[in-house]
Amino acid sequence: MATAATARGGIARRAWVVGTTFGRHALHRREPLPRRVRNAFTELGPTFVKVGQVIASSPGLFPHEWLVEFASLRDRVPPFPGAEARRIVEEDLGRPLRSAFATFDDEPIAAASIGQVHGATLLDGSRVVVKVQRPGLERQVRSDLRALLLLCEVLERIPQTAVGSPRALAEDFARTLHEEMDFRLEADNMERMRSILDQDRIADARVPEVHHDLVGKRVLTMERIDGIHFSDVEAMRAAGLDTQRLLRMGVQTVIEGVLVHGFFHGDLHAGNISVLPDGTFVLFDFGIVGRLTESVRARLAQYLIASTTNDYEAMIRALDSFGSIPEGVDIPAMAAELQELYKPFVENGVLVAQLGELMETMIRSMVQHRVRIPRELVLLSKQMLYLEGAAHTLAPDVDLLGEQNLIYETLFAKYPELAMDLVAAVQRGREMDAAIANDRRR
């Protein structure tokens, strides 16, 4: 009993610190609100930095200024000492460092809020990197999350803030963060992506090989692959790489993963992608991935097809079934609204925007109608937006839309059954709609 009471006291204290930290930053009225909140997040540490990163990767759910402000929350964390990293490796793997590693660099290659990455070599001389979780992270996150839930319960009682259902958001966030803190799951995600890449013969994309005997909850050892940083367009050009082809491959890998396997990298940004001099794409960091259930995948296909034929009602219906549309929403009215929103993207009756842009616009309007959009879809639109943004630097002259069509053609040629699948999915969607409409009439 005593411990439970102390724990509650600790959480209340932390909730108090969190509340007052926000309050203090909120008073800096000369700064824009998103900046003030960001400063509070930075001060409050890893859990809140992660909250900020979730905001940054949720286009459509938050205003644009917030996305921009929080995008810079990435990876600006002082490293912890190499000796600590060694200790965690030994503790987590349950063996002396010397029994597995010939060398282990004290200076990390990179440090972020969850962990840091150290270069090392195995006894056989192979070069690896070891991702090590921040000491004491789990405990801190656990108490932060409880404090956060407590605050959300308060917000839930205030009509103005209850609309966004803060509690549900926080619970969703807690689940993802727990997954991200278990590096064994990350290792599984890497294996799944590897097998997809192998199976699909996407020969030009790679995921580092995992050393499974050297993986624990807080330690992930993998093959070291040094390449050109994805934002270093100059270096790619100097290496004679075709950046247009790289871009197409990036988009294709995502679309193929989504449509064929319902699986995608959920944190694409320059820090998690590098390119080898032979044009191979390397993907790092599988802490966040998207997994689409069969029915979401079918709905997404339905949405994509509807968007290529400008069928706004079908688009709304497809999205309707992703989230839970509140009773009594007027779908034809929503479709008309969407058509209005999409007007700037239409030329000669054809949608000329990229998928990510369209999804963001759509999510924004759905949220206004209080539709709950599944996190996976928001995550997917973020990945598409990232690639579309990267297109501006990688291949400014490329018509990505044309590329997208090319990608679908390539996909359909490679998986003839996929085209059938999509048509069947649309059919299933129509049947589901009819059944739902019937239910509502009754």
Ligand SMILES: Nc1ncnc2c1ncn2[C@@H]1O[C@H](COP(=O)(O)OP(=O)(O)O)[C@@H](O)[C@H]1O
């Ligand atoms: N297998 C690897 N080989 C070479 N460098 C790597 C490897 N894995 C990670 N890195 C480097 O370390 C950085 C951080 O790794 P990442 O897995 O993205 O960790 P975090 O979750 O902290 O962002 C990457 O941006 C990359 O530069």
Ligand SMILES: [Mg+2]
């Ligand atoms: Mg990373």
